[in-house]
Structures are given as structure tokens and as C-alpha cells.
Amino acid sequence: MPERRPIERIAADLRRVRRTLANFEPGTSAVKKIAARQAYDALLVQACDALEVEHRLHLLPEGMDRSIERLRLEERLRERGLSV
Incomplete structure (x- = not known):
């Protein structure tokens, strides 16, 4: 199984791409x-x-x-403490 990226890195990338979209x-x-x-x-x-958040x-x-x-x-991610 491939190693997962650290959640902090995922969160930083999410914020960066969200800023780009906006x-x-x-x-x-x-x-x-x-x-x-x-x-x-x-x-x-x-x-x-x-x-472990279900998505569709x-x-x-x-x-x-x-x-x-x-x-x-x-x-849901915010509720789990992830700053998007």
C-alpha cells in the first residue's frame, strides 16, 4: 500500500488550490x-x-x-480540525 501524504501537506495544498480557484x-x-x-x-x-470522512x-x-x-x-473536514 502506498504511503499516505501527511495531512498537513494535503491541507496546505487544498488551501493553495482553493485560493487559485477563487x-x-x-x-x-x-x-x-x-x-x-x-x-x-x-x-x-x-x-x-x-x-475517514465518507464522500461521494x-x-x-x-x-x-x-x-x-x-x-x-x-x-466535515473543518469539524475534524482541518483548516480548508
Whole structure:
């Protein structure tokens, strides 16, 4: 089994990618936005796995339900002490 990354590193990466998502300039390509969102989701999954939080990100297509699941997971991770 591969060694897990430290949760502190995952949290730092989550915050960095979240800032990137929040600060895209007008005109940023859709490809960059989608890639950043996918990177954020992958980091959320890593954090959930590390803190044993169940998630459904891999089951939901892009859209409102997936956005709601992101918010739910961010809140669950905060409840477990992870600063997102």
C-alpha cells in the first residue's frame, strides 16, 4: 500500500488550490478552471481518506450536486480540525 501524504501537506495544498480557484482572472480558460477544480476534488478525496470522512465526489457528475458535496466535505473536514 502506498504511503499516505501527511495531512498537513494535503491541507496546505487544498488551501493553495482553493485560493487559485477563487482568484481566476476574467478570461481564464475553461481548461484551466476545470483542471484546478479536478485537482481540488482529488485533494478533498485525499483529505477525506486520511480523516475517514465518507464522500461521494467520485459518484457525482460536475454540476450542482457535486458543488454541494464539496461544501459538505469542507464542513466535515473543518469539524475534524482541518483548516480548508
